[in-house]
Structure formats: structure tokens, C-alpha cells
Amino acid sequence: MEKIIEVEGLTKKYGDYTAVDNLNLSIAKGEVFGLLGPNGAGKSTTILMLLGLTEPNSGRAKVCGIDPVQSPISVKKKVGYLPEDVGFYEDLTGFDNLVYTARLNNIPQDQAEQKANELLEKIGLGKEKFKKTGKYSRGMRQRLGLADVLIKNPEVIILDEPTLGIDPTGVKAFLQLIVKLSREDGITVLFSSHLLHQVQQVCDRVGIFVEGKLLAQGNIKDLSAQLFSTNSFVVQGGIKPLKLNGSENTVPVEKLSDRLKAIPGVAQVSFDDQKFEIQAEQDVTHMVSQAIVQAGYGLTFLSKKEFGLDDIYSRYFQ
């Protein structure tokens, strides 16, 4: 797979303090990668180094095959960067702001206007495009920021905490838009955030960043497998013998337990009276319920839990 962002041993120190410590990272074309970590973890510093806005003390980065230290201007042509707070000309409309950015990027006026119109529709600001940006809400500004980044046809977009201060409906629309861009236009997205659920919703892979170090990276399933052995699914339930056809059809609990253990992917089965817990590598709920009914029992309850980023995150901080 083509690599768009490659980072090896990247380190940044501020005096004696190491803000980014020997970072290794590789992001493929079209991937949505989440850089997840608490405040001060080093996410913004990493982004600044990828953009050539600050120099590393050691290590190297390549973005679209370009070294940002050697060619910061070339990198900026290929990478769109949306900072936490975007600045616009408040007295200009959304449309005029976009056209202005396009002109700065040497896009001819007629193409700039056409592209601005297309993008404003795409980000859902078609109706508000002739409103001055000074009157835009925070969510509208972030969406316009995304259009402002896209107008120069970047190969990569880097979003630093892009959803801060947007209401939940706006956040949902914004996240859907990011996924759409990646899937439809093959744009690679680096999404930096401390918000687990958002990262989980949109990112193909995640890197967990704490105190300048990347503690783990992978898709959510792999990360949870690393942390919770291979058993990232837990199915819990209660059973009761079915009396409909006479209790002679009901197999003993020990035998039921053996049948459950034989289900592919099941690692562990434990019973406590008429309640059970099953740990599995994958979602086995449907096979568990079938085995229970076939053994002559009814289910009094059945619930499943899949370890998510919350569990992964809190496990790292324990």
C-alpha cells in the first residue's frame, strides 16, 4: 500500500523537555488516521513538524514523499491544515473567503468561483455562502475551514481538534463529511483529538499518544486484542430450562458449557448458577443463543460487550 506519511524516530525537545519522543508512524493513502491523546501529549507538535513549521531535533518525516524540513513550501502545497481555530476575513462572505484562498493558490478566478460553489454545497453551507463569516457559528466556521483546506486540492488533510465547540448535530455532520472525503476522493486524513468516541467513529486506525510517546497503534480491534489478550468480546446471559416439551430435553449445564466452548472463537466459558459469561475473540452472540435453545433452555437475558477505545484508553492510563 502506498505510504503518504512516514515518520522515523522523530523527536522534538523544548529545552530539556521532550515533547515528541522517537515517533515512528506510517499512514497509507486514503486512510483516516486518528492521533489520540490527552492535552499536552505532543499531537500539535507532531503536526507542526509534518508541516515543516517546526524542525525536529532528530529523526525524519516524509509527507507525500517530501521532507518537510528541506522543502516546507512543497509540503504545504500538498497538505491542507485545519488548525483548532481557523481565521477568516470576518467582513467577507464565506464564498469570498474561499475564492480569496483559491486565488492565493494561483487558481484562476473562474475556476476558483466554480470550486468555491461546489465546496460550499458539499460542506452544507450553500444557503449561507453570501453571509459574512463574522456572523458564522463555530460549527459553520469549522466547515468553512474544511472547504478552505480543500480548495487547493490537497492529497492530505490534517485536522487538529476540529470539532471543539461544535454542537452534537454539527459534530456528526462534520465527521460524516470527513469519512466521505476520504472514501470518495481518496484523501488521506490525519485527525488529532482527545475525544475517544469521535476518533472511534471515523478513523480506520488510531495511534495512542501519551507524554510524547506513541504507546500503540492499530485498528480498534487490534488494539483491544493487544490489551485484552485476544478476547475482546464478552457475552453474558441467564438461562432457564424450558418446560414446554418436558425437562428430559434439557441437557445438563456442564454439557451446555462444553457445547459453548466448542463454538469457534470462544476462549472461556464460566457458569454461576443460571448465569454465564463467555469470552471470545469475535462476536459469537448468535451462536451462543442457538446453542442454548438447542440444549433445551430459554434465555432470561443476553448482553454483549465489545471493548472500545474507552477501555483501551483507560487501560493505558491504569
Ligand SMILES: Nc1ncnc2c1ncn2[C@@H]1O[C@H](COP(=O)(O)OP(=O)(O)OP(=O)(O)O)[C@@H](O)[C@H]1O
Ligand atoms: N513552543 C513551545 N515551547 C515550549 N514548550 C512547548 C511549546 N509547544 C508545546 N510545548 C509543550 O510540549 C508539550 C506537547 O504540546 P502539544 O501542543 O504538542 O500537545 P498536544 O497533544 O497537541 O496538546 P493540546 O491538545 O493541548 O494542544 C506540552 O507539554 C507543551 O507544553
